[in-house]
Amino acid sequence: MRKNYLLTPGPTPLPPEVCQALGKPIIHHRTPQFQAILKEAGEGLKYVFQTQNDVFILTSSGTGAMEAAVANLLSPQDTAITVEGGKFGERWTELCKAYGVGAEVIKVEWGKVVDPSEIEKRLQANPGIKAVFTTLCETSTGVATDIEAIGKIVAKYKAVLVVDAISGLGAIDLKADAWGVDVCVSGSQKGFMLPPGLAFISVSKKAWDLVSASKNPRYYFDLTTARKALQKTDTPFTPAISLVIALVEVLRMMKQEGLENIFKRHSLMASATKSAMKALGLELFAPSAPSEAVTAVNVPAGIDGEKLVKTMRDVYGVTIAGGQSELKGKVFRFAHMGFIEEFDIIAGISCLEKVLKEMGYAFELGAGVKAAEEVFSKK
Amino acid sequence: MRKNYLLTPGPTPLPPEVCQALGKPIIHHRTPQFQAILKEAGEGLKYVFQTQNDVFILTSSGTGAMEAAVANLLSPQDTAITVEGGKFGERWTELCKAYGVGAEVIKVEWGKVVDPSEIEKRLQANPGIKAVFTTLCETSTGVATDIEAIGKIVAKYKAVLVVDAISGLGAIDLKADAWGVDVCVSGSQKGFMLPPGLAFISVSKKAWDLVSASKNPRYYFDLTTARKALQKTDTPFTPAISLVIALVEVLRMMKQEGLENIFKRHSLMASATKSAMKALGLELFAPSAPSEAVTAVNVPAGIDGEKLVKTMRDVYGVTIAGGQSELKGKVFRFAHMGFIEEFDIIAGISCLEKVLKEMGYAFELGAGVKAAEEVFSKK
Numbered sequence: 001m002r003k004n005y006l007l008t009p010g011p012t013p014l015p016p017e018v019c020q021a022l023g024k025p026i027i028h029h030r031t032p033q034f035q036a037i038l039k040e041a042g043e044g045l046k047y048v049f050q051t052q053n054d055v056f057i058l059t060s061s062g063t064g065a066m067e068a069a070v071a072n073l074l075s076p077q078d079t080a081i082t083v084e085g086g087k088f089g090e091r092w093t094e095l096c097k098a099y100g101v102g103a104e105v106i107k108v109e110w111g112k113v114v115d116p117s118e119i120e121k122r123l124q125a126n127p128g129i130k131a132v133f134t135t136l137c138e139t140s141t142g143v144a145t146d147i148e149a150i151g152k153i154v155a156k157y158k159a160v161l162v163v164d165a166i167s168g169l170g171a172i173d174l175k176a177d178a179w180g181v182d183v184c185v186s187g188s189q190k191g192f193m194l195p196p197g198l199a200f201i202s203v204s205k206k207a208w209d210l211v212s213a214s215k216n217p218r219y220y221f222d223l224t225t226a227r228k229a230l231q232k233t234d235t236p237f238t239p240a241i242s243l244v245i246a247l248v249e250v251l252r253m254m255k256q257e258g259l260e261n262i263f264k265r266h267s268l269m270a271s272a273t274k275s276a277m278k279a280l281g282l283e284l285f286a287p288s289a290p291s292e293a294v295t296a297v298n299v300p301a302g303i304d305g306e307k308l309v310k311t312m313r314d315v316y317g318v319t320i321a322g323g324q325s326e327l328k329g330k331v332f333r334f335a336h337m338g339f340i341e342e343f344d345i346i347a348g349i350s351c352l353e354k355v356l357k358e359m360g361y362a363f364e365l366g367a368g369v370k371a372a373e374e375v376f377s378k379k
Numbered sequence: 380m381r382k383n384y385l386l387t388p389g390p391t392p393l394p395p396e397v398c399q400a401l402g403k404p405i406i407h408h409r410t411p412q413f414q415a416i417l418k419e420a421g422e423g424l425k426y427v428f429q430t431q432n433d434v435f436i437l438t439s440s441g442t443g444a445m446e447a448a449v450a451n452l453l454s455p456q457d458t459a460i461t462v463e464g465g466k467f468g469e470r471w472t473e474l475c476k477a478y479g480v481g482a483e484v485i486k487v488e489w490g491k492v493v494d495p496s497e498i499e500k501r502l503q504a505n506p507g508i509k510a511v512f513t514t515l516c517e518t519s520t521g522v523a524t525d526i527e528a529i530g531k532i533v534a535k536y537k538a539v540l541v542v543d544a545i546s547g548l549g550a551i552d553l554k555a556d557a558w559g560v561d562v563c564v565s566g567s568q569k570g571f572m573l574p575p576g577l578a579f580i581s582v583s584k585k586a587w588d589l590v591s592a593s594k595n596p597r598y599y600f601d602l603t604t605a606r607k608a609l610q611k612t613d614t615p616f617t618p619a620i621s622l623v624i625a626l627v628e629v630l631r632m633m634k635q636e637g638l639e640n641i642f643k644r645h646s647l648m649a650s651a652t653k654s655a656m657k658a659l660g661l662e663l664f665a666p667s668a669p670s671e672a673v674t675a676v677n678v679p680a681g682i683d684g685e686k687l688v689k690t691m692r693d694v695y696g697v698t699i700a701g702g703q704s705e706l707k708g709k710v711f712r713f714a715h716m717g718f719i720e721e722f723d724i725i726a727g728i729s730c731l732e733k734v735l736k737e738m739g740y741a742f743e744l745g746a747g748v749k750a751a752e753e754v755f756s757k758k
Binding site: 008 | 383398399401402404405406408409438439440441442443450477479566574595596598601616617618620622692693698
């Protein structure tokens with residue numbers, strides 16, 4: 001007998017309501033029954049995105065919605081700013097290159113957060129810049145960006161602000177309208193507690209003006225087609241019906257818990273996790289701007305980081321994530337995002353302690369769990 | 380109490396094994412566990428596609444894989460042939476236009492099938508043509524194209540043959556390698572008996588040469604990236620994990636039944652359906668080249684076609700499809716694709732009889748069901 005625990009920054013665990021919804025017989029998508037579902041999903045997404053703008057549902061991974069942003073907003077020879085502080089920031093640059101868009105890359109040391117004034121300098125120097133591409137929570141490093149501060153800056157220029165909120169939306173605060181986020185991109189398998197397969201994208205009026213001017217080729221991810229379909233409560237192409245039906249379930253759950261409570265819960269989980277890591281003598285990879293969706297931790301000297309992750313997963317059933325790209329083997333990432341509460345954290349920390357002990361790392365068994373419990377008991 | 384029957388050309392009903400697989404807790408995709416699933420899925424897809432070429436799994440609707448074909452094979456200013464005999468043939472032309480590819484459109488009257496020699500004429504006249512885009516089963520009209528004959532022709536030229544087999548693959552025969560299909564596109568929600576959300580695409584050596592020369596922008600649907608990932612038994616972006624897990628279930632079912640038996644079953648279902656329609660005095664829309672995946676039937680004079688479909692669905696729980704675009708209200712489409720056996724057909728015909736009778740159409744009640752039973756009893 002073995003139970004499995006999922007503490008990765010996507011996919012995140014599915015609530016039983018989601019599993020049940022996914023396991024139901026399928027219905028046809030061009031029916032009044034599915035239209036009612038699409039309508040409820042659209043309203044629920046506006047609540048989570050904190051926007052009055054339309055939020056489109058795409059059948060793709062989050063990257064598909066990132067491509068939709070680049071392909072619909074820009075044209076070849078346009079210039080955009082991309083903020084690269086990890087693997088997912090780099091994706092914006094790669095997408096711009098794929099579409100012939102000049103990227104002014106702001107390189108940020110992995111684990112550090114971008115200084116918003118750096119973005120303002122670039123916008124001042126080049127008034128032709130059409131878009132600023134940023135990342136809410138850089139999953140690869142566990143860093144959270146100050147989108148509110150960046151939004152205030154970008155609003156003063158003609159550029160639009162595009163945020164990859166794939167990791168983080170529905171877990172940490174992002175007020176799309178109040179903060180001036182023109183295009184916000186997210187995905188189903190993180191804060192939304194669903195399997196991967198859906199992406200979401202909101203588009204402001206300022207962004208629609210760019211869409212009408214864009215000369216990039218696009219079809220499946222064309223937002224103009226999506227808008228025409230949405231006006232008839234439809235999708236341009238067959239959507240991932242079962243995932244949309246499950247989306248309505250999670251949106252109901254999220255509305256019932258309330259965004260403020262969801263953010264508080266994630267904050268508490270992050271706090272307990274960080275406290276536990278410190279008590280185990282471990283260092284955070286990004287102490288200056290840690291995300292409350294995922295905590296990246298330096299692998300201590302003398303410990304094989306990849307073996308740590310594999311042993312937790314393959315021997316004990318607790319899946320956390322290792323490091324990506326240049327952080328491979330150097331960090332592990334302990335996620336506390338989505339359908340996660342205190343005893344998931346306790347289980348994860350306990351398993352981490354067990355394997356660290358087996359691997360010869362010196363610490364007092366129980367210290368991590370105790371520190372987490374102390375945070376939870378104070379809430 | 381009401382039971383629901385789904386007799387639409389996508390989505391098609393889900394086997395209980397699929398519902399169960401979809402309702403399981405999610406697993407992470409960068410694990411040996413998921414790699415084993417991806418490997419089995421890849422092998423199973425090769426079996427169904429009847430190919431030795433790699434078959435890629437994309438997280439999108441089938442249209443995403445159609446876009447992948449156009450975006451990866453061609454460059455702006457290239458010329459391609461598109462065969463338009465319905466809504467989905469037209470999609471190839473739209474995709475070519477979106478990517479600046481010149482489309483030599485072969486217009487075929489809806490309900491009729493393309494004459495392969497028409498394709499040869501165009502290829503002879505313009506040796507620069509790079510691709511021929513066709514449709515295995517035109518869902519909007521219920522017509523099946525003779526891909527084998529077209530394949531023999533296209534093989535003689537430098538153009539590649541691309542087939543939209545979204546409707547039909549895994550229901551009617553298509554031997555990708557033996558028939559010279561260079562790129563074959565399919566989707567999860569038809570012959571594959573899954574919810575929508577996955578698309579599949581196979582690529583021949585001849586097609587890979589075009590891919591390396593293509594100058595179209597692409598990222599999410601880039602096949603070169605997909606190939607690199609597949610070599611490591613991985614996907615470039617987070618896949619729709621739960622759908623891939625369910626895919627392995629249906630591929631096992633399909634292997635167990637065997638392709639030949641699957642095709643025979645679909646042929647029998649089509650035969651019984653057509654027989655029932657004739658017995659009810661109804662005419663097929665496409666009698667010259669009917670697909671064995673879906674049967675399009677002319678709505679008889681004096682009957683409101685849209686009301687017929689709505690009543691069957693909203694009053695009695697039996698969902699068939701109406702006509703699309705220019706066929707709206709003029710035909711109904713009775714699908715017999717995927718997880719469908721004789722008593723589904725009987726139920727569907729019985730409901731059709733019930734509603735036709737209510738709507739005042741003159742026929743002998745039971746005549747359709749009797750005709751279908753006669754076909755089944757002779758098998």
